[in-house]
Amino acid sequence: MWNEFMKEHDSKVIKKNKKAIPHVAKLSNSQSIFAEYINTCIRSKNASVHVAEDDGKLVAYSLIKINKNIPVFKINTLGYFADLFVKKEYRGKGISSKFRDLAILWFKKKGIKYISITVHPENEYAHSIYKKWGFFDFHVEMRTRI
Numbered sequence: 001m002w003n004e005f006m007k008e009h010d011s012k013v014i015k016k017n018k019k020a021i022p023h024v025a026k027l028s029n030s031q032s033i034f035a036e037y038i039n040t041c042i043r044s045k046n047a048s049v050h051v052a053e054d055d056g057k058l059v060a061y062s063l064i065k066i067n068k069n070i071p072v073f074k075i076n077t078l079g080y081f082a083d084l085f086v087k088k089e090y091r092g093k094g095i096s097s098k099f100r101d102l103a104i105l106w107f108k109k110k111g112i113k114y115i116s117i118t119v120h121p122e123n124e125y126a127h128s129i130y131k132k133w134g135f136f137d138f139h140v141e142m143r144t145r146i
Contacts, residue, residue, distance in 0.1 A: 001058050002034050005085035009123065016122040023143060038063065041082075048106050052086070052095050060086040062099040066110060079107035079115040084126075100133055 010024040027033065041047035041063055052060035063083040069076050081103065086095045107115060117135055119127045 001061055001085065001087075002038075002083075003031060004087070005083065006030075008088075009120070013120050013122045020120075020122075022145070041065065046110075047082075048103075050099050050102050052090070052098070054090065059090045060095045060099070062096075062103065064103045064106065066107075066112060067116070075114050077112060079103065079110075079112040081115065081117040084117070096129065097133075 006024075006026065013020045013024055038049060042049050044065075046066040048064050050062045050064075051058055061083065062081065062085075065080045065082050067078050067080045069078055084096060084099060103115065115135075116138075117130055119130055121127065
């Protein structure tokens with residue numbers, strides 16, 4: 001499922017921004033690296049993975065984590081949506097909203113008061129959903145090659 005997520009995500013980004021190509025390029029063994037990474041997250045007390053199934057078939061997943069903020073800020077820990085993906089044919093059915101609700105419950109149990117999510121501006125669909133959820137545009141990351 002992660003490969004499908006990356007393929008769709010990268011195609012949206014690259015279609016609108018060719019400069020992003022080297023920034024979304026994956027290692028040849030990225031799938032196995034991600035499998036190891038998500039297994040580490042599953043075992044971590046500071047991360048949680050949620051999945052949605054339809055008749056035993058995986059149709060969506062989310063990965064949430066607790067991240068430390070730079071120590072100069074009053075908000076020292078943030079909840080973070082690292083990944084959120086729903087297969088196309090299952091979108092519009094409230095799955096991502098259920099993931100959001102599960103994440104909020106989990107973060108509250110962990111004492112987290114603020115949640116962060118990253119979205120590429122080229123992903124207008126996801127960006128609009130996150131705004132409906134109450135997220136606001138906080139900063140813009142800019143990159144260049146040197």
